[in-house]
Amino acid sequence: MSKIKLTSIAIKVNGVVREAQVEPRTTLVDFLRDTLFLTGTHIGCEHGVCGACSVLVDGDPVRSCCMFAVQADGLSVTTVEGLAPERGKLSAIQDAFCEKHAMQCGYCTPGMLIACHALVERNPHPDEAAIREAISGNLCRCTGYQQIVDAVKHATGAKSGAHD
Amino acid sequence: MKAAAFDYVRPDSLRETLELLEQHGDDAKLIAGGQSLVPMMAMRLTRPALLIDINRLAELKNLKRSAGSILMGAGTRQRSVEDDTALHAQLPLVKCALAWVGHAQTRNRGTVGGSLVHADPSAELPLAALILDARLHLKSKAKGERELPVSEFFLGPMFSDTGATECLTAIEWPVWERQGTGAAFDEVAIRHGDFALASAAAQVQVDAQGVCLRANVGAGGVDGVPRAFPAIAERLVGQRLDNDDLLRSVAVDATATCEPGNDPHASAEYRRHLATVLMERVLRQAAWAAAASFEGSK
Amino acid sequence: MTEPRKFRYIGRHRRAVEHRRFVVGKGRYAADIQLQGLLHVAIVASPHAHAKIISIDTAAALAMPGVHAVLTGEELNVNTEAMLPGVDAPQVKRYPLAHGVARYSGEWVVAIVAESRALAEDAAELVEVEYEPLPHIVDPEQALQADAPLVHAANGSNVIFQRVFNWGEVDAHFAAAPHKLSYRARWARSSTVPIETFAVSAWSNDATGILDVWASIQMPKFPDQLARALRMPGNAVRVHFDVDVGGSYGVKRGLKHAVLVGYLARKTGRPVRFIEDRLENMRGGDMQGPDRIFDVTLAFDGRGIIRSMRMRAVDDVGAYAGRSPLQLGKPVGAIIGPYRIASVQYEAISVMTNKTPQEAVRGFGQAPTNYAIETGIDKVARYLNMDRIELRLRNLIGKDEFPYLIPSGTTYDSGDYATVLGKALDAAPLAEIEKERDALRARGQLAGIGISTCLEPSGGNSAFEPLFNPKNQTTTWMDSCLIRIDLNESITALMGTSTSGQAHETLVSTVVGEVLDREPDSIRVLHADSLNALPSNSPVGSRMAIMLGGAAAGAAKKLRAKLMRIAAHNLGLPESELVYQDGNIAAKTEPAKRLTWGQLVEIAHRKIHQMPKGDEPGLQEKFVLEVPTGGKLPTADGRVQMYPCHSFETHLVLASLDPQTCKVTVHRYVCGHDCGVMISPDVVHGMTYGGIAHGLGAALMEKFAFSDDGQLLSGTFMDYLLPSSMEVPSISIVDHCTPSPLTEFGQKGSGEAGYLGGPAAIASAINDALAPVGASIDALPMTPYALWHALARAEKNSS
Numbered sequence A: 001m002s003k004i005k006l007t008s009i010a011i012k013v014n015g016v017v018r019e020a021q022v023e024p025r026t027t028l029v030d031f032l033r034d035t036l037f038l039t040g041t042h043i044g045c046e047h048g049v050c051g052a053c054s055v056l057v058d059g060d061p062v063r064s065c066c067m068f069a070v071q072a073d074g075l076s077v078t079t080v081e082g083l084a085p086e087r088g089k090l091s092a093i094q095d096a097f098c099e100k101h102a103m104q105c106g107y108c109t110p111g112m113l114i115a116c117h118a119l120v121e122r123n124p125h126p127d128e129a130a131i132r133e134a135i136s137g138n139l140c141r142c143t144g145y146q147q148i149v150d151a152v153k154h155a156t157g158a159k160s161g162a163h164d
Numbered sequence B: 001m002k003a004a005a006f007d008y009v010r011p012d013s014l015r016e017t018l019e020l021l022e023q024h025g026d027d028a029k030l031i032a033g034g035q036s037l038v039p040m041m042a043m044r045l046t047r048p049a050l051l052i053d054i055n056r057l058a059e060l061k062n063l064k065r066s067a068g069s070i071l072m073g074a075g076t077r078q079r080s081v082e083d084d085t086a087l088h089a090q091l092p093l094v095k096c097a098l099a100w101v102g103h104a105q106t107r108n109r110g111t112v113g114g115s116l117v118h119a120d121p122s123a124e125l126p127l128a129a130l131i132l133d134a135r136l137h138l139k140s141k142a143k144g145e146r147e148l149p150v151s152e153f154f155l156g157p158m159f160s161d162t163g164a165t166e167c168l169t170a171i172e173w174p175v176w177e178r179q180g181t182g183a184a185f186d187e188v189a190i191r192h193g194d195f196a197l198a199s200a201a202a203q204v205q206v207d208a209q210g211v212c213l214r215a216n217v218g219a220g221g222v223d224g225v226p227r228a229f230p231a232i233a234e235r236l237v238g239q240r241l242d243n244d245d246l247l248r249s250v251a252v253d254a255t256a257t258c259e260p261g262n263d264p265h266a267s268a269e270y271r272r273h274l275a276t277v278l279m280e281r282v283l284r285q286a287a288w289a290a291a292a293s294f295e296g297s298k
Numbered sequence C: 001m002t003e004p005r006k007f008r009y010i011g012r013h014r015r016a017v018e019h020r021r022f023v024v025g026k027g028r029y030a031a032d033i034q035l036q037g038l039l040h041v042a043i044v045a046s047p048h049a050h051a052k053i054i055s056i057d058t059a060a061a062l063a064m065p066g067v068h069a070v071l072t073g074e075e076l077n078v079n080t081e082a083m084l085p086g087v088d089a090p091q092v093k094r095y096p097l098a099h100g101v102a103r104y105s106g107e108w109v110v111a112i113v114a115e116s117r118a119l120a121e122d123a124a125e126l127v128e129v130e131y132e133p134l135p136h137i138v139d140p141e142q143a144l145q146a147d148a149p150l151v152h153a154a155n156g157s158n159v160i161f162q163r164v165f166n167w168g169e170v171d172a173h174f175a176a177a178p179h180k181l182s183y184r185a186r187w188a189r190s191s192t193v194p195i196e197t198f199a200v201s202a203w204s205n206d207a208t209g210i211l212d213v214w215a216s217i218q219m220p221k222f223p224d225q226l227a228r229a230l231r232m233p234g235n236a237v238r239v240h241f242d243v244d245v246g247g248s249y250g251v252k253r254g255l256k257h258a259v260l261v262g263y264l265a266r267k268t269g270r271p272v273r274f275i276e277d278r279l280e281n282m283r284g285g286d287m288q289g290p291d292r293i294f295d296v297t298l299a300f301d302g303r304g305i306i307r308s309m310r311m312r313a314v315d316d317v318g319a320y321a322g323r324s325p326l327q328l329g330k331p332v333g334a335i336i337g338p339y340r341i342a343s344v345q346y347e348a349i350s351v352m353t354n355k356t357p358q359e360a361v362r363g364f365g366q367a368p369t370n371y372a373i374e375t376g377i378d379k380v381a382r383y384l385n386m387d388r389i390e391l392r393l394r395n396l397i398g399k400d401e402f403p404y405l406i407p408s409g410t411t412y413d414s415g416d417y418a419t420v421l422g423k424a425l426d427a428a429p430l431a432e433i434e435k436e437r438d439a440l441r442a443r444g445q446l447a448g449i450g451i452s453t454c455l456e457p458s459g460g461n462s463a464f465e466p467l468f469n470p471k472n473q474t475t476t477w478m479d480s481c482l483i484r485i486d487l488n489e490s491i492t493a494l495m496g497t498s499t500s501g502q503a504h505e506t507l508v509s510t511v512v513g514e515v516l517d518r519e520p521d522s523i524r525v526l527h528a529d530s531l532n533a534l535p536s537n538s539p540v541g542s543r544m545a546i547m548l549g550g551a552a553a554g555a556a557k558k559l560r561a562k563l564m565r566i567a568a569h570n571l572g573l574p575e576s577e578l579v580y581q582d583g584n585i586a587a588k589t590e591p592a593k594r595l596t597w598g599q600l601v602e603i604a605h606r607k608i609h610q611m612p613k614g615d616e617p618g619l620q621e622k623f624v625l626e627v628p629t630g631g632k633l634p635t636a637d638g639r640v641q642m643y644p645c646h647s648f649e650t651h652l653v654l655a656s657l658d659p660q661t662c663k664v665t666v667h668r669y670v671c672g673h674d675c676g677v678m679i680s681p682d683v684v685h686g687m688t689y690g691g692i693a694h695g696l697g698a699a700l701m702e703k704f705a706f707s708d709d710g711q712l713l714s715g716t717f718m719d720y721l722l723p724s725s726m727e728v729p730s731i732s733i734v735d736h737c738t739p740s741p742l743t744e745f746g747q748k749g750s751g752e753a754g755y756l757g758g759p760a761a762i763a764s765a766i767n768d769a770l771a772p773v774g775a776s777i778d779a780l781p782m783t784p785y786a787l788w789h790a791l792a793r794a795e796k797n798s799s
Ligand code: FES
Pocket: A042, A043, A044, A045, A046, A047, A048, A049, A050, A051, A052, A053, A054, A063, A064, A065, A066
């Protein structure tokens, strides 16, 4: 077993440049969680299916379990902790998630929020089909997705489904 | 599920990349989008000693449009192809195929070249490349540049003709004449965005009377490699494509040559059946799209 | 029927308290807990379905820098107690690590503790285990044969539980019935598969002797069982329930994980954590679900009145059993569904195979049983050429028949099944769905309408324990709440269990706010640790609205009564002359004569001289609630009151399949639901949507498949398919409220809603779609491949 080799990286995380020494094999999600203690980003599968680990890299949603931290060197990463416009406030999507009960255990929620933020960035008024497509790479076992779809509709001004 | 230890390097140029490959050969692995590679490393199904990150190499992201073809850097992200509407008009089949590829999160990282090199027999882009008879440009330090038709590239499941010291640099996509050309891609997966149980793709060109001038059709997930059937599709040339019997016979004969595998999600027989059904469908849809291209230009 | 009461906070839209932390990434899950000097665990698992462990060489792993311990079953098993099976089978011994014999592929054999998880995995690769493969058994019916290889030789048989129950005049009813219909229905091995795997950290403080444990747990009596297995006093194990659990729906019972990690923490003297990775979770996490073969015969008359049922259920529990055999016991409490079936013969058989063990799954066995019953109801309709809805209406228990005693000894508390069914049909509306179905058929699709009417027992009691294990005399499954009002006038409520998405903080604050007439958002709800908590049996069996809600109301009522006594004493008026509003208490006739909330609190905290005689100072009350209707042991013939309350759900589904590819699309989904008074309607609807989505997975795509040599074939998220937002349709829920007479506010449970009737309805839709071409399918999951097979079979039969 060779000695542990570390690589220096600097990643702008939620607007702040974070420098660290990491093992190349450390995934971005492990780096966020274990080194930066940003535990809002979750792990569900570590093989690129569940989307719980979604973060924005240079503004685009990606799965942080399918990327090594060294690959994010010099890039900018936004995690769920960085979605609110300011401390104590919520983004429109976050607020709508609360209003529409778009979560239960909350485990998939950070990834869902990342996917939804990315969606409205590209498409400010998505219809139901676009919303479902945008969150289709994020598995939720609690909600059956319905109240998540409702929340995005609510946040983007579209009409919601049942139980308004 | 943590990858075995490796060294990491992010070269600044293709030249440097090729030098590293020359130096490390089989011990090294290129990483582009990493959407298949990283999970495989996490499961320790693959364990390169050196990971060479070519994800940011601008040289691999060029797009050159010329008459009759498009030369696309292998490192082009799937998402940027998806967003390039001009490209859609020239490569309608690629657009159709991308609609079935993964999810926003994976397409943001995943590259076109990465998907080809990974050579998953049920992946969409390899099938599209086969149907269009794309040419691949590979480079190595020792042997320089090499070009080969994609039909010679896929050797088996997750196995492509990429030498240990080679890097796929570009994909040359033949562009068909816009008028009269139609494409279609269809697949059956139990869950949206997953690799398909079986898939099919077709691109055809017809004249104003609906007579086929050019056609190719293929299927994924029904053999160790994606399959295209240019010789069988040739039968369509000179025929009108509103003939279901003709389309079916092409599909049936094509899948007869496949050797699908068995797994808990689908038996070989079912996969063959699916591919037949889907090939007939994509031929029909491609023919409709081809016919519709005339209406658009009137 | 009594009208539902009017409430101030109950039943209204209210933002869940928990969401605020979840949306900003400030949840606190077990894997988020960072302890100083934390060590990490990786597992070496058996590659064989059944094998003798000849030798284990750990030297190379131990020698690796960064490795702190390598543990085998040899050491662990002599230092811990075996975990108990839920039934009387003392020879089925279960420890976290295999010792001597490994009984399924994926069973843990060696645990490695290292500085990081990656290092632990590196070291795991260096462990050498020599195995000698033994004959194995994966098919549950073959496992019942006398000559089958034994999973636990000491048990003498693969059957871990078997009993035939006869409730009512089964033979007479069968003899008298003009028609009988037999069928087999197969429920596949699926599970709840939460997105969070199981995670546990433990730290042992040598000085205090306390082992602190943080785990993503949802399990009754977890702290007690952990202490027992570790041979520690109960007061030396402190389980922290203030951990957010990332979904469970039954399965988060990582006792073996916690025993292992607790032992390792004590052994190394360092905090140790184990987070299952997804592969470990699927293969060796022991969290797969019921896997059943039902053989059923129904006896009925020409009008479709079902008189009697014989049901034999064989459940494959896998290689070891915790509570899994009891999942055949819980359905005893709703064995006739919502129908007036007068007698039942029920044979329950739990059989062991060389597969990953089964754990509790949403509904605790009821969803498969409901699916089996509903399959038969549809079959009877088809046999009699009768409308499926009409047939159900003829058999549904009428709203005036409650309380209704079923043959197996449970009394259904209340319900109005026909009305809920009618509401769902109207909401659809059925005529429109039929039109859509016809349009789909005209386009060449195989389209069908599915229906199910199912019971949802709630208020989880443990009556199946004594029923399935006479040595177990448990007759209570209490839950509790403690509430205090501090000197600064704020209310804090304490619960004794963790939450896995059921919004208990919202539940308790709403209930306490209702009783004390205080703004719920001002009420803090906390999860005590197990050494500070009152007894709880955790959120299983759809029980918390009833049990935790009831306990919270009980404690709040005690406080309210105390405040009334203080006011009466100080205002010099009898309580009957006082009104309580917003926490202030005033004379009925003279509103100026009053004591405010603040004044009352101040008296209680500071002015003992103003306190009524006999009242303690301060404001703190607890309430331990016994399950309504609980307290009784089963009769000799196995009749027992299972759960107290009975919610009802009906599902109406329009689905189609492409006749060529056999891909299924669900077009419309309506669920009529009656769970009594809803305390938090958004929460109830959410769980119902989620239950339906989970049911859709079980019906159409989810299965833990095993190869003939006992290897798990669906061990990743690429092979075990959880439905995504693209497969789950938009769902309409139609509410109805028949209050329960047994609970504080008329509430019933709903934590398992949706899942209990969803698979049955989807299966019904698919069979309705297949019927015109003479095909049918009675096995889940109804994957495209399975459907293609069913169509091919029908084609062959017709030619
Ligand atoms: S944890 Fe990254 S996709 Fe599941």
